[in-house]
Amino acid sequence: MILFDAVSKRYDGDQDALRDVSMEVAAGEFVFLTGHSGAGKSTILRLIALIEHPSRGQIVVDGRNTARISARELPYYRRQIGMIFQDHRLLPDRTVFDNVALPLVVAGHSPLEISKRVRAALDKVGLLSKERRLPPALSSGEQQRVGIARAVVNRPKLLLADEPTGNLDPALSREILRLFGQFHQVGVTVVIATHDIGLINQVPARTIALRDGNVVRDTHATLEALP
Amino acid sequence: MNAVTGARRGARRKRSAVALARSWLRAHGAAAVSALRQLRRQPVNTTSTVTVIALALALPFVGYIALGNLGSIVGDWDRAATLSVFVGGDPGPDALARLADDMQLIPGVGGADIVRKDAALAELAADESFGNVLPLLDENPLPDLIVVRTDAAVLTDSQELEAIRARIASRPEVSAVVMDTAWIGRLVALMAIVERVLVLLTVGIGVGVAVVVGNTIRLNIAMREDEIVISKLFGATNGYVRRPFLYAGLWQGLAGGLLAAMFVVVACILVKPGVSALASTYGSAFELAFPSPAQWLGAVVIGGALGLAGAALSVSSHLRHQDRLP
Numbered sequence: 001m002i003l004f005d006a007v008s009k010r011y012d013g014d015q016d017a018l019r020d021v022s023m024e025v026a027a028g029e030f031v032f033l034t035g036h037s038g039a040g041k042s043t044i045l046r047l048i049a050l051i052e053h054p055s056r057g058q059i060v061v062d063g064r065n066t067a068r069i070s071a072r073e074l075p076y077y078r079r080q081i082g083m084i085f086q087d088h089r090l091l092p093d094r095t096v097f098d099n100v101a102l103p104l105v106v107a108g109h110s111p112l113e114i115s116k117r118v119r120a121a122l123d124k125v126g127l128l129s130k131e132r133r134l135p136p137a138l139s140s141g142e143q144q145r146v147g148i149a150r151a152v153v154n155r156p157k158l159l160l161a162d163e164p165t166g167n168l169d170p171a172l173s174r175e176i177l178r179l180f181g182q183f184h185q186v187g188v189t190v191v192i193a194t195h196d197i198g199l200i201n202q203v204p205a206r207t208i209a210l211r212d213g214n215v216v217r218d219t220h221a222t223l224e225a226l227p
Numbered sequence: 228m229n230a231v232t233g234a235r236r237g238a239r240r241k242r243s244a245v246a247l248a249r250s251w252l253r254a255h256g257a258a259a260v261s262a263l264r265q266l267r268r269q270p271v272n273t274t275s276t277v278t279v280i281a282l283a284l285a286l287p288f289v290g291y292i293a294l295g296n297l298g299s300i301v302g303d304w305d306r307a308a309t310l311s312v313f314v315g316g317d318p319g320p321d322a323l324a325r326l327a328d329d330m331q332l333i334p335g336v337g338g339a340d341i342v343r344k345d346a347a348l349a350e351l352a353a354d355e356s357f358g359n360v361l362p363l364l365d366e367n368p369l370p371d372l373i374v375v376r377t378d379a380a381v382l383t384d385s386q387e388l389e390a391i392r393a394r395i396a397s398r399p400e401v402s403a404v405v406m407d408t409a410w411i412g413r414l415v416a417l418m419a420i421v422e423r424v425l426v427l428l429t430v431g432i433g434v435g436v437a438v439v440v441g442n443t444i445r446l447n448i449a450m451r452e453d454e455i456v457i458s459k460l461f462g463a464t465n466g467y468v469r470r471p472f473l474y475a476g477l478w479q480g481l482a483g484g485l486l487a488a489m490f491v492v493v494a495c496i497l498v499k500p501g502v503s504a505l506a507s508t509y510g511s512a513f514e515l516a517f518p519s520p521a522q523w524l525g526a527v528v529i530g531g532a533l534g535l536a537g538a539a540l541s542v543s544s545h546l547r548h549q550d551r552l553p
């Protein structure tokens with residue numbers, strides 16, 4: 001699903017955020033990206049989502065060399081990827097429903113289809129009763145679940161989550177992790193960037209550890225079971 | 228087999244064309260409505276932008292209305308200039324007739340009519356206000372007069388008109404030449420200049436309107452930056468992101484054009500009595516013409532086009548930067 005071949009990334013003028021990273025994530029895998037703050041976890045996710053471009057090396061996602069994806073094709077490429085952010089990135093002046101509907105609206109689905117799928121996604125994260133609320137009226141854990149509903153509403157092949165449990169207490173973190181496990185079980189490839197060791201230890205999932213832009217450890221452990 | 232699959236493929240293509248048309252309509256409808264909502268959310272900004280557009284467009288609009296009205300006044304006139312040629316001394320009818328014939332031979336002259344001083348005096352005597360005074364005079368004080376009419380084309384050509392005047396004045400019998408209608412020629416020439424200035428003014432104001440709209444759209448883009456970035460992260464195309472802003476520009480331009488036409492009508496209503504009073508002092512029943520339906524439509528279309536152009540410029544220069552950023 002994801003192939004990094006000798007990828008380096010240097011932001012303007014700075015030192016390398018990633019150095020010669022090579023790794024492969026198979027379709028349907030569940031992977032943690034770990035490492036200290038500034039190790040390059042977010043950079044890897046941004047490169048996969050084509051928010052950034054590698055300075056050197058090649059990235060292949062779902063069989064496509066990302067360097068060959070034109071600006072025109074980019075939106076369609078991104079519709080196959082669901083993204084989740086630590087700070088949720090919800091639109092505060094839109095209802096929960098409208099926030100979750102966004103990926104379907106931009107893809108031009110019919111209102112009927114949109115309402116059906118949004119309700120299904122909200123039901124999945126247990127927030128169907130709060131579809132008319134505005135995000136600021138929700139708790140941080142609820143906001144994160146709205147973000148997850150938005151990420152999966154378009155049934156992406158790939159889920160990228162950047163510190164999804166960063167602001168949450170352990171119980172809520174477990175709850176979020178359980179959701180990711182469910183998506184993984186229906187065949188979605190899940191990549192979670194986190195420095196939360198407690199979270200990683202809950203799941204015997206493959207872990208790729210980064211330090212200063214280098215891959216320092218890759219457990220390659222296959223996932224046996226999720227809580 | 229082949230026919231069946233072909234038919235099936237044809238049906239599929241047809242269905243997808245319908246689906247495409249439907250999603251196109253949906254996308255534009257949604258963008259148009261979302262633009263309206265966005266404008267309504269900032270009533271002060273929207274109102275001031277629309278008013279500025281309207282005032283800016285009303286300016287050249289008033290110019291065109293004034294020009295059109297002047298044109299209709301001038302158009303009512305016989306398009307030939309007339310010169311009053313006063314003949315000194317007492318040449319007698321034959322010499323006067325010969326003089327008139329000579330004048331007809333001058334290039335550019337269309338006709339020459341003789342008004343004998345006797346006839347002029349008789350006409351004056353018939354007028355009550357002069358009738359009582361005339362018997363006091365023992366001699367006819369009026370000169371003989373030849374009224375020379377030029378060809379129509381001469382009217383706006385001041386050089387040719389001047390040449391005709393000079394040739395007539397050079398005759399020793401002629402004591403004075405007065406051009407009665409030279410002012411119309413000057414007015415027509417002036418109107419041609421004013422019209423050209425108006426075109427330039429319109430272009431300049433058009434650019435100004437586009438810039439004003441572009442600037443409000445730029446502010447809107449900045450205000451909705453988060454939404455744009457997030458939409459793009461979840462697969463919004465550039466077209467999807469641009470559309471509401473283009474519609475916002477279009478709506479404001481259309482509203483501005485409409486309001487401009489209303490301003491012009493109000494201005495016409497305000498000056499109409501004055502114009503009618505002025506015209507009546509010249510013995511004219513002239514009535515100020517209001518903007519025609521075509522001019523209303525023109526104002527709205529031009530406003531809309533300028534709004535759309537301004538928005539398009541703004542969108543293409545300010546949305547490019549958000550292509551890759553998170």
Ligand SMILES: Nc1ncnc2c1ncn2[C@@H]1O[C@H](COP(=O)(O)OP(=O)(O)O)[C@@H](O)[C@H]1O
Pocket residue numbers: 011012014016017035036037038039040041042043044
């Ligand atoms: N937009 C950016 N511009 C410049 N440097 C950046 C940018 N984003 C990240 N970096 C740098 O790249 C390195 C890796 O950052 P990041 O991928 O965000 O790490 P992590 O997510 O593991 O904390 C850090 O040194 C960070 O300062």
Ligand SMILES: [Mg+2]
Pocket residue numbers: 038041042043162
């Ligand atoms: Mg990070």
